[in-house]
Every structure is written in structure tokens, then in C-alpha cells.
Amino acid sequence: MEKKETQATEETQVTAVETKLEALQQHIKDAGIGGVEFETIGDNVRLMRSFFQIKGQQMPMFVIINDTVYTTIQVYVLQDVADEKKAKLLPYLNDLNTEFSMLKYVVNNDHQLVLQCSVPSGNNHFDPAL
Numbered sequence: 001m002e003k004k005e006t007q008a009t010e011e012t013q014v015t016a017v018e019t020k021l022e023a024l025q026q027h028i029k030d031a032g033i034g035g036v037e038f039e040t041i042g043d044n045v046r047l048m049r050s051f052f053q054i055k056g057q058q059m060p061m062f063v064i065i066n067d068t069v070y071t072t073i074q075v076y077v078l079q080d081v082a083d084e085k086k087a088k089l090l091p092y093l094n095d096l097n098t099e100f101s102m103l104k105y106v107v108n109n110d111h112q113l114v115l116q117c118s119v120p121s122g123n124n125h126f127d128p129a130l
Contacts, residue, residue: 016067020126021046024065027128071121077105078113086111 021038028036039047048063052075064072081089086107093105093113104116119130 015044017044017046017065020065020071020121020128023126024048024063024128031129065121069120069122070118071126073117073119075115076112077115079111081107081111081113083111089113 025038035050037049039049041047044067046065048065050061050063051058052061053059060076062074064074089107093107097104102117106114106116108114121127
């Protein structure tokens, strides 16, 4: 009787993060967008870093890609919100958050005003152009 050796083959699974990241990188390349950096934050998190330019101001922008059904976009609108201005600003930000449910304005612990947007991005429905 002849013995046949079976060789285990390693199958590499492409994760949701990698699928989304590849689609985003291809879109950036196809659109000719420059000034973009990518960073690995952990096993399941990738970060795209760039700047959002409005009226001559460059605001740091990040796209956070992970294995959830969302992709998060963050734009740092103001870098230093003074405590005395924060008290007056928060009610206005709450009104904006109520009016535009997909967008959230927050003042973080570093006194930065951050605009956040979570976009549904399931594996089969991720649209990097959006």
C-alpha cells in the first residue's frame, strides 16, 4: 500500500480592513489624489492621513478603516478651543449634531474641534468615492 503525503496549504484570507484599504488606495490612485499617507494602527485598523483645504486653511483629516460596518472620517476644524469659548460653542454644536445626524462635532480632551462622519461601509458595499 502506497502512502500519500498530504501537504497542508495555507490559505490567506483577505480581511475586511484589507479589502476596504485596497479599494480606497485604488480610488486615490485612479483619481490622481496626492498628499495621502497610510498608517497601520493595529491588526484591524488602518489610518489614511491627509489635509482638507477650505478657503486657504489646511485642516488635518483622517479616514479610519477598521473591520466594522463603518468607516470614520475625522476633520480637525480648530486646534485650540479655549475653555471660555467652549461653554458658548457647545450649545451651537449640539444644535448642529441634531440637525445633521450623520455628522458629529465634538471638542476633544485636547481642546480640538473635530468633525466626525461615520459612513456605512460593509465589505461588499464599500464605496471609496463616497
